Amino acid sequence: MAVISLLTDFGDRDAFVGIMKGVIWKIAPQVQIADLTHWIEPQNVMHGALILGQSYAYFPEGSVHVAVVDPGVGTQRKAIAARIGKFFFVAPDNGLLTLPLEQSERLGEPIHVVELNEPRFWLPEVSKSFHGRDIFAPCAAHLATGVPLDEMGSRLDSSALVRVVIPKPQPIKGGWQAQILMVDVFGNLISNLTMDDLGGQAIRSVRIAGVSIEQFTRTFGEAPPGSLISMFDSSGYLSICVVNGNAQKQLNVRIGEPLEVITG
Structure with a gap:
């Protein structure tokens, strides 16, 4: 059974997380959803990147990790999906995937990235402020049902993705x-x-x-x-x-x- 994890800065007071789950289950009703955390510090991409980097490899191979800490939502920043090593990721291109990318590069693992620019995998109406619901959740659900990455958008060079600079000792x-x-x-x-x-x-x-x-x-x-x-x-x-x-x-x-x- 497919597994999707969710990491956001949405908290649990509002309905944002529940709506994302509803979107996923309408497309992939059998998928298991794990709440990695919804308490990333608001708009803190580095915090999200660190938590995702510590956590993603503990999931079953082939799991889809959805990360939505997205202060640039509605701007020209890209929405992306990737196969990085043994796992799939769906996120804005803002640095959230820095640690999985670095880890797979060190290990020489394959990295396959696409821009999510095929609207047929989105919701019919896309807002300017909730791409977690309108783009990331449905695309993750389609990935979990076996839709190939290359059908979901144009191939991107992983070296061009945004990375956050994590301070080194x-x-x-x-x-x-x-x-x-x-x-x-x-x-x-x-x-x-x-x-x-x-x-x-x-x-x-x-x-x-x-x-x-x-x-x-x-x-x-x-x-x-x-x-x-x-x-x-x-x-x-x-x-x-x-x-x-x-x-x-x-x-x-x-x-x-x-x-x-x-x-x-």
Whole structure:
């Protein structure tokens, strides 16, 4: 059975997500729909790209990932569909697919992209502000029923697609300069430094917002409640956390906050 995932910045107060599901099920009633998240920070394409990049590969091969964080809706930005490695994607061409593209390029996997410019796969009427309903949802449903990509639009060169620039950690004397990329629902501060960046080096301390964090742990349970710790999260990124608490509130920092990681 085909699987479609949905990632948006729509939240769940309004009917936007439910309407997209209705459009999909009218075309592909047997498809399974997974809500990846609808709480991407509004209009924050990088946030959407990061969450999609962390998540897409956990789905069955051939799944269709629909990503709609679309501040350029109704403008000249392209609507695209792609087969990237083992998965399909439907999204605006604004950088949301940056990480799947980079991953497949590193692995030498095939990438096949089209512009969604065949109106017969859209809804009959297309608004200027809700392409999630009018273009992306119906096109995803058609893909899930087996419509070939090349029937849905003109071929595009993947190297010409928009990419977001995701900041990379930089080596400094005695460690690394990194920054906070995301804050999760628990208030954990997720940086752009990974275990691979360290190359086996041990973390001695982390300095952020004028605070030096000396406790590096493997799990939350290794430190008492209320402790400020650093640890690698389930996706392999160094995170700043408060055990049973909220690191963002305690440190009063935002996305983009710099941190120094002292190693050795």
